[in-house]
Amino acid sequence: xxxxxxxxxxxxxxxxxxxxxxxxxxxxxxxxxxxxxxxxxxxxxxxxxxxxxxxxxxxxxxxxxxxxxxxxxxxxxxxxxxxxxxxxxxxxxxxxxxxxxxxxxxxxxxxxxxxxxx
Numbered sequence: 001x002x003x004x005x006x007x008x009x010x011x012x013x014x015x016x017x018x019x020x021x022x023x024x025x026x027x028x029x030x031x032x033x034x035x036x037x038x039x040x041x042x043x044x045x046x047x048x049x050x051x052x053x054x055x056x057x058x059x060x061x062x063x064x065x066x067x068x069x070x071x072x073x074x075x076x077x078x079x080x081x082x083x084x085x086x087x088x089x090x091x092x093x094x095x096x097x098x099x100x101x102x103x104x105x106x107x108x109x110x111x112x113x114x115x116x117x118x
Contacts (some may be wrong), residue, residue: 002041016055022037026079028058028072035059056118067118076112080105116118 016030031049038046050056050063061067084105087093093101 005037005041009034009041012037013049015112025054026076028062028068031055031059032062035063037070061118065118066118067116068112069118071113073115073117077109 012018012030012034015025016027016034017026019027025095035046035049038049050059052059058069061069085100087101088098
């Protein structure tokens with residue numbers, strides 16, 4: 001099980017770092033998942049992630065307080081809005097699909113904005 005968690009942790013790290021450069025792919029949720037996987041598989045890489053100069057403070061705030069920085073909240077809102085706009089412009093969804101996608105994105109945004117602000 002440790003090997004599976006270790007591989008999952010690195011997969012989440014890769015997705016998180018890709019997300020740092022792509023506006024639609026989130027970074028922080030993937031790194032939170034990576035830290036959780038490393039906590040159970042590799043204390044060395046968990047420490048590396050929590051001590052990372054750019055991402056470590058956000059991960060520690062989440063772990064200690066469940067808090068999300070205001071900038072990250074606004075970026076999540078912008079990314080979700082952009083994602084919904086691209087979805088609407090590049091597909092021909094029916095009303096039920098539009099409602100389902102909108103509900104999922106709104107649920108995610110509501111979750112983010114109801115967390116404490118770091």
